[in-house]
Amino acid sequence: MAAARRLFPRWAGSLRPVSAAAATGTGTYPKRVKVVEVGPRDGLQNEKNVVPTPVKISLINMLSETGLQVIEATSFVSPKWVPQMADHTEVMQGINKVPGISYPVLTPNLKGFQAAVAAGAKEVSIFGAASELFTKKNINCSIEESLERFSEVMAAARAASIPVRGYVSCVLGCPYEGKISAAKVAEVSKKMYSMGCYEISLGDTIGVGTPGSMKEMLTMVMKEVPVGALAVHCHDTYGQALANILVALQMGVSVVDASVAGLGGCPYAQGASGNVATEDLVYMLNGLGIHTGVDLQKLMDTGTFICNALNRRTNSKVSQASCRL
């Protein structure tokens, strides 16, 4: 495997997964899981109501108090495309940057990367896809062309010692192409890993995956990318997220993306849910005895805060239930 110099965020060392060997069936689980909180970016990006900058900053600051170690803060995209993220510079500059916590931001191209670094970003993310049609519809180019754009970001990031996380969308299905082959996911993941991304987050963008397709996809990807560098980003659109995450954990994945209060609907299916709720994920991990470092109560309080601000109901079942047990 090509060994592009891979930059790990400084904090990653302490969180290197102490994962069990190949898990079987109900077998072993990682001892620790890193939860990557994407609410302020992926979550809010898919919310109808534009959230004022001070609210975004408060949200991120509250999340910083929960024990989460990675909080995706914003996206340096053009406000023309994503109005919700128009205040990316203000947000980046306004948040408390708590030592030990990473605040990655999305940077779709070199321009965004430069703006991000100027605003103080210390980690960035790039977004690929396992579907040609999705890439075309989303960013108006082919997968190959998108990776070329990213290589510019990678070069600049390397020069600036900034770690880069890679996302692969549509890993278990595409709203336009339908089924996506696991081999394609593995191919795109391998390319992004080879380019120097320290971690590849595999996204079930429309939530159609099941434990069956998750297992098949991961089996292929794990042939190309070490499991320690893999994350799963499951959407709960079909209610499958936690089951899919469970399977990923059983296969040795120890990084899971989630969104506080399950913020962010599914733009492809009106009324459907989107991101899996961080509260529900942490509840499950707690029940499995897996260490996350996250204070569930503080997390729920943060979810309550942002839902009130958005004037919407939480998507987190744990928050809805809030029975003490």
Added chain:
Amino acid sequence: MGTVPSALKQCLSHQHLLREPLWIGEPPAAAHAAQEPQASGLPEYIKIVEVGPRDGLQNEKVIVPTDIKIELINRLSKTGLPVVEVTSFVSSKWVPQMADHKEVMRGIERHPGVQYPVLTPNLQGFHSAIAAGATEVSVFGAASESFSKMNINCSIEESIEKFEEVAKSARNMNIPVRGYVSCALGCPYEGNITPAKVAEVSKHLYSMGCYEISLGDTIGVGTPGSMKKMLEAVMKEIPLSALAVHCHDTYGQALANILTAIQMGVSVVDSSVSGLGGCPYAKGATGNVATEDVIYMLNGLGINTLDHIFHLL
């Protein structure tokens, strides 16, 4: 209030997906299944026990007219579901929603190959059920003394005695009896419930002649961790093939818990169409896991349920 429509239903409200059901598609036999379930150690076939008309409606605030109940059950009978729990022969004073139990039992179409169990909390309910044409009954125990007291006003031991009367009569009449154990993963009053207690109550019910024991996570607090521990304890007393799981989705854990159970070899899963039935112990919380979501998962795993999801919707 209390019902959260299944995630699937919301998603399919989008026109584009309705025209091209990319993700619902064919049941596993026809579809290109992700993997062979046997190779992955999963059951080849999972029996779904549809509890919507009873457990679901029982926990809905709005009283549903009898003819609607009958229509619901008749439609469910056509989906390929092998078991549809019809109603409950309890006193209408306690459960007004089930007051029309006789009319429902007599009014439904009985499809060959489909079982129509009913709840019978005591001998009186049992006789009433038989008179109305029931051919299978269920009894409801609990792994928690407090829950038993609060729910049916007697201790676990006393409730077992009542069920034994039912089981005895049922045996004489060749009527199969299914046993439920509530609070298998936690109790709204007692909190944590030991797996040993669940195993003990399950064993009582199994010994008295229940052909199947449905282990219920009544308030949905269970996780794959507690599900595994509980099943390990119960599996020491009851054969795997006689076990079912009845997971509530109150904390969003149901599918993960069900997956854990089927990975351990459980092959019977209770669920409720459209996720009917909120949680009476947590206002606004969801309750039963939605049958559609369970079948979606099982289809994706290549597991047969003999069901066509379109009819369920």
